Amino acid sequence: MRFNSTRFRIDPTPRRADGEYMAHARISTSRADGSEYDVHLSGDLAGFDAREDAIAYAKSWAQQWLDTRFG
Known part of the structure; x- marks a missing residue:
C-alpha cells in the first residue's frame, strides 16, 4: 500500500561531497501549535x-520509509 498524506514533508536536498551528490532525506511534520519537528533524518543513502x-x-526512499511505518 502506498502511503499518501500531506501531514509529512520530505526534504530530499542532497549534499555535495567528494565530487558526487549524497542522497539523504529529512522527513518532518508540524505539531498542533504549528512548530515543525523532524520525524526522521536518514543520513547518507x-x-x-x-x-x-x-x-x-x-524521495523514493522516504516514501517507502513512510509506507512501512504509517501506511
Whole structure:
C-alpha cells in the first residue's frame, strides 16, 4: 500500500561531497501549535553523479520509509 498524506514533508536536498551528490532525506511534520519537528533524518543513502538522481532516490526512499511505518 502506498502511503499518501500531506501531514509529512520530505526534504530530499542532497549534499555535495567528494565530487558526487549524497542522497539523504529529512522527513518532518508540524505539531498542533504549528512548530515543525523532524520525524526522521536518514543520513547518507547513496552517492550519485547527477543531483536529480540523488533527489529522486531520496524521495523514493522516504516514501517507502513512510509506507512501512504509517501506511
